[in-house]
Amino acid sequence: MNSPDPRGTTLKAIATTYNRGHHAFAVFTACATFVVITAGALVTSNDAGLSVPDWPTSFGYLIKVPHFVGGVRYEWSHRMVAGSLVTLTLAIAIWTLIVERRRWLRWLAVGAFCTVIAQAILGGLTVLFFQPPVVSTAHAAVAQTFFCIAVAIALFTGRRWVEEQPRVEFEQRRPSLFTLTLLCIFVLYVQLILGGMFRHHGLSWWPHVLHAVVVSFVLAWTAVRALSVYSHIEAVRRPAILMLSLMITQLCLGFTSFLTRVAWGRDAVQPELPMVVSTVAHVAVGALLLATTVILAIQVWRHVPVPFEERLPEAQRDPSAA
Amino acid sequence: MNKKTGWATTAVSMLAFCALLALAACSKKEEAPASSPTAEQPAASAPATPIDPATVATISGTVKFDGPAPKVSKIDMSQDPGCKGANEAETYVVTGGDLANVFVYVKDGLGSRTFDTPKDPVVLDQQGCKYHPHVLGVMAGQTVQIKNDDPTTHNIHPTPKDNREWNESQPPSSPAIEKNFAREEIMLPVKCNQHPWMKMYVNVVKSPFFAVTGKDGKYEIKGLPPGDYTLAFVHEKLGEQDQKVTVAAKETKTVDQSLKPAAE
Structure with a gap:
């Protein structure tokens, strides 16, 4: 490693x-x-x-x-x-x-x-x-x-x-941690769009809820990989722990928002305090989660890069050209 | 151009862009936003089909709520001291089983008859941070006069499916806003985004044969030519129920209806 x-x-x-x-x-x-x-x-x-x-x-x-x-x-x-x-x-x-x-x-x-x-x-x-x-x-x-x-x-x-001076360790596993962090960003964006469409009455709630399972799996996989292999690199460990904590918080807030907005507040005559607090917190923590994941991706890119030769196309891997 | 000059140009361009944006925003007229055109232009209508007044019939009846009356939701108006209205929502207004705010209209059976659009406007008033009436019937092209009798600003924002959407602010003591809706549309929601509990429904139809049930659940539709009709009873939450009705010349017919909530 x-x-x-x-x-x-x-x-x-x-x-x-x-x-x-x-x-x-x-x-x-x-x-x-x-x-x-x-x-x-x-x-x-x-x-x-x-x-x-x-x-x-x-x-x-x-x-x-x-x-x-x-x-x-x-x-x-x-x-x-x-x-x-x-x-x-x-x-x-x-x-x-x-x-x-x-x-x-x-x-x-x-x-x-x-x-x-x-x-x-x-x-x-x-x-x-x-x-x-x-x-x-x-x-x-x-x-x-x-x-x-x-x-x-x-x-x-x-x-x-x-x-x-960044401590660099080259990643050997596949998929690489950097790939996983990029996948995290992608699934979080999809989740952001699904949540936004639901919130703005363009989609039903179920795609957002269903995709939360995918997001949880990908983020948990990435955090476990980062913490089990690279926990000694502080710049990776800290955002990975934060990402995992925010993900758990976000799941709880998502469930609360679902209860207050969809299950209990369906026929509400006006936005009620529990609805407002839970949904605003859900958006805010969602923003923190995405930003933390981006930081993790940047730190992984810096500290745990994929070996340089693997970043080159196959045809250009001629050692004599070094 | 060297590198430093390039970055300086970028910085100056960004500043200039912001200045332009600010200028564009400031150059707007510094007064209340101009109203959009006051009315939609309905398609030119054919002359009204004559109806023999000696043969017209009347349909009346009562609409009942089927089941125990739902609990009335309370409105919290504390976010605006200018709102001092009754704090009960009008989603379900049930008095002794009688259901108010049901729009009743002749949905089918009038064939190709056409009708004159009334010259008199219908009035929609904002008072106590509520709309009066809560459910309104209007003919396509007929003027709706919207008043604000509250000491606070409202914005009137219909969210139609088939008509043009608009959103206008109406400060206290300002002149009435006059609008119309060109196309037929049932239960067209109108809301105020400043006071999120404020919601009402406009029903736009092509004939004058419609009514809205009062607190006693009663309605009456007069001047109907004899014939076979489909009568629709529409409620904002309970949906629509239809009844087939046949009326003879000069007949006064009673058509009652009960509406019940959909099974959970």
Whole structure:
């Protein structure tokens, strides 16, 4: 398992320095994203998505505070914190372009900005087209994609990532742990789309519930592999434990949401507190779970890569070419 | 262009894009959102088929709830101090077995007859953060006048299947909104997203032969030409029940109906 690099290759490292302020701002942006996702979940759970009928203005104004009652509280607050997040993202992107020497991270920051703009436009389309399930689900999925990007930027700008010499162990098992983490991300995205479609009345509840079994199996398999073989690598162990814990929490919250929303709340005349709390928590923990899985995939890619020669197509594995 | 200049251009482009977005948003009219066109344009209708008033019949009756009356759900209006209405949901309004808010209409049997659209509007009022009436019947193309008598803002948002969807805000003391629905549609939900308990149903039909049951479960449909008809009884939760009815000239017929919840 601890075999040295079979071809004597070393990972090319670009000298970069840790910038405390930049990293702190990236962490703050990621936290703000989580707040915006939670605020968005509150809008949907309170059935307040269309309480402000116009966009990009709110009751004809860009910022003026409306009569702060009923569904307007949730929708208007969501718009304001989301607007602030666009500003934060612009700031982190420009800061990254100025201070960062890693080219790929600069592109990631620009990608984050493009994603947040796309997300804002999707939010607008949701309002202007009266919440079509596909658009509303895309709005939910892109929100979590942006959260993952924000968390990744926070990770890449962190002291550990910048200064640590990563301990690398090459993976021999098949499927590789990295493949498993990618599979986790894929099944979580499918689950996110199925959940979004159910939440926005585009699908029944059963595909989401059925797929939860698949998600649980894939995530548990990945966590067990990571913890049984690579528990000595802290950067892998910690997200793997967190992923497993969040998955169990998410299953409990999913069951509670099903009870409060589907079983007991079917004929409710308005969203009730247990429904709102359980569904918002389900969305929030779902976002944390996806982001944790993305972190795990990144750390596995860094610490437990597939041997370099296996990444090459068969035809290019000529040792004399090394 | 060297690398540094390239990244600087990217940063400046992002700033310029944000400035453009803000400009676009600010350039919106800073007043209440303009109403969308007030009415859908129904297709030009043929002249009304004449009905001999000397032969018309009347159908009346009572709609009963089959089974023990469901428990009335309570509404929590605490999220808006401007809402001081009765806090009971109107999903099931059952008084001594009589069922209110059932839409009764002639579903079939009128053939190719056409009818004039009434000039008078029907009124939908928002009062006590509830819709009055809870179930409304209207002819296709007829004006629905929507009023807000509450000291708070509502938004009126019909979610039709066959008509055009719209969503408009109506602040307190603002003029009535006038709308119509061009196509026939039964139990078209209308809701207020600011007050999630506010829900009502509009029923759009092509003939004037419809009624909504009152608290006593009673309805009456007048002026019906003699013939064989299918009478439909529709409730927002209990669904639809149909009855075949034959009425002779000048006949007054009683047609009662009971509706029961679907087995769980």
